[in-house]
Amino acid sequence: MANDSTRSQQFTRITSDMVLTPQSSSKDGETKVEAIPSDPKWRSPQLMIVFEDGDLHSARQQLLKSLQNPFAEGSVATLLLQESIADQFVGLVAQDLRTLPQEVSKNPSYINTLAKIDQLKAKVVKGETLKAGESPILVYDCVHSYLGTGATGVVTLHTFRTAKEAGELAKRDPLPYGQVSLWNEKLACAYELIPRLPSDVVAINCFNPNLSPIRDSFEGNRNDVLLEKNYHYESLVVSGKRRIIVFPVGTIFAN
Template identity: 30%
Template sequence: MPKRAPYTWRQPDFPGDGSDLSWQEPTLLVICQAADIQAAIQPLLGSLKQPFAPAQVASVFVHETMREAFCNQVRSSMEPMHRQAASHAHYLRAVKMIDCLRAEVVCLLTPDDIRFRFKMSPGSPVIVCEFDQSFFGGSRPTSVVTLHTFRHASELPRLLATERLPFVSAAIWGAKMATVYEAALHLDLVIVYINCQGISLAPIREYLEEKQPHVVLARYHHFEVISHRGRHRVIVFPAKVIWEPEAPIRPSGGGSRELPPPAEGKTVARRG
């Protein structure tokens, strides 16, 4: 019979999986022009509420035309942090550093009695603007998300190098495929999602591992392995698959004769 662990009143260390000691697959979020902000920020909101978790969003790069809308949407959608995350030593140190730097932040605000001045609410998630993660911990989760503004996609490599984090993937959101695809090629990351995130790479993984360029249309997404600047990477984006039967052809005269429908329909794949 297995020996029972002795009773203790102490709670286990939070979160208990070691993610408060080292980065576990941090991800990057990139907001391009006319992006669907509401859809793009969903994983970010989860990371803000519980920052000590694998695959958290650690940094956000926002196009200058989207910055104000992005900050307003995130501020109105964020929730207070998990209570143990808000009392964690990493978070408390980060807040002190933010005060020291007098950095611009996106957070929950609490007004004074006459609603004249506002200050950061206790336990509020924090997005720090224009500072990189090295100011708040660097090699481990810092409980804050950093935000950088860019004007041209060519600036993304510099911002990525500034963060110096082991990003495993990036999610890029924007309205024009040409714009977001250009941004994807500027990021030196193996996995890049366009207008989606966290999609399983099972349909294309073996081709990526073998470093073989390939294209697969599966699960309503377009998967492709490309070779760019001597490195193989995978790019994923939604692809609507529509089955369209051939329309019957009617004669131009007043008759009602119709040609028989074709034996098979037509499958059309297009980029979303």
């Protein structure tokens, strides 16, 4: 398998139009929400890590969907932002937040989470024109176990300076992460972080990609590399743990 430097030379810059079904930031329309139990459990929550060299626009669009429907399966539960772009990123997110569906805002778990946030006096980000009880919430420097016993209905936010710090923060909240969405167009840096990540599936510069092309190899414990529909797939062992790695690719100019 090619080393990191070879990988980074083989592909052109990754752009936002290569990301699967980005969420519109329009404030028009409503988020459709399925019925939510009064005591919702985690359902394959995601960890999102955004570096200053990542596609901030596409990462933000994907995060917004989770913020509007935080109890959905596969929603982002924890967000790690590189310190240099954190204020800019959070400010843009706050501008695009819309009123939560009542299925979320009236859910007992979400209401209890808001009470706990108030008790802890935690720093939060909400929609610029929305009240706390009706707005999606980002909570700074907090783990979900402080906020509730199951899915909390909010996204926790931590900042980091280096990839090493990001790896340490990734393990701080021991949620049953189904996937990590890592946004960094410097693939060598992204690969260096993978051994520290708490999930078998790492999606680089994309969100919820189709895993069916590589699933058989992963489940069969086989190493494999393939390219399908402009996505690069790998099944490989990293630090003793088998992983799936996926990222979109541009024009391949070297074999």
